[in-house]
Amino acid sequence: MEIEVWKLVEMASGKYEISSLGRIRNVKTGLVLSHMHIGKGKYFGVRIRVLWREEIVPRKMFIHRLVALAFIPNPDNKPQVNHKDGDKWNNKVENLEWVTNKENSFHAQYVLGKIPTATPYIYKNGYTIKTKKIVNIENGKVYESVQELATILGRAHKNLRKKLNGQRKNNTPYRYEGSFHIAVVHRKFIPKSERV
Numbered sequence: 001m002e003i004e005v006w007k008l009v010e011m012a013s014g015k016y017e018i019s020s021l022g023r024i025r026n027v028k029t030g031l032v033l034s035h036m037h038i039g040k041g042k043y044f045g046v047r048i049r050v051l052w053r054e055e056i057v058p059r060k061m062f063i064h065r066l067v068a069l070a071f072i073p074n075p076d077n078k079p080q081v082n083h084k085d086g087d088k089w090n091n092k093v094e095n096l097e098w099v100t101n102k103e104n105s106f107h108a109q110y111v112l113g114k115i116p117t118a119t120p121y122i123y124k125n126g127y128t129i130k131t132k133k134i135v136n137i138e139n140g141k142v143y144e145s146v147q148e149l150a151t152i153l154g155r156a157h158k159n160l161r162k163k164l165n166g167q168r169k170n171n172t173p174y175r176y177e178g179s180f181h182i183a184v185v186h187r188k189f190i191p192k193s194e195r196v
Contacts, residue, residue, distance in 0.1 A: 007070040
């Protein structure tokens with residue numbers, strides 16, 4: 001059984017305590033507060049009254065940040081808290097660490113194997129992305145990426161990607177084909193007369 005250690009949340013003027021297991025409680029009543037989903041539902045958070053810009057105001061706070069602030073020293077003043085096992089709901093102190101944005105991205109991609117939306121390599125005539133090929137099911141024409149197809153169609157690539165991913169109704173003849181690959185995307189203007 002794990003030992004639960006409690007520490008005061010400094011920014012909350014001594015009204016709340018955070019535990020090494022990621023629970024928060026009211027010091028006066030001893031009641032453990034219930035978590036809510038914040039950050040687009042990806043993280044556990046809690047609404048507490050904290051000192052913010054010289055006044056006490058209610059704020060939504062991420063549990064993992066409160067645990068890291070209370071238990072993990074940050075001598076290099078790193079801005080982000082990383083979940084080592086990739087489970088954003090596991091807010092135990094041994095699962096958290098302070099990281100830079102670059103370290104966090106590296107951990108997600110190379111340690112956890114998450115696929116990035118874009119690779120950081122920029123070329124003179126375009127940039128590379130990790131994507132799937134797109135096929136037109138009516139005529140069989142294949143496109144290297146959503147960006148390439150969006151440029152040809154003169155549409156926003158985000159809207160087209162949402163249709164292909166099933167987040168919106170796909171009334172186009174375009175579908176994903178195969179597995180992920182690296183593609184070079186060239187930014188160029190295509191006149192309306194040449195668009196499909």
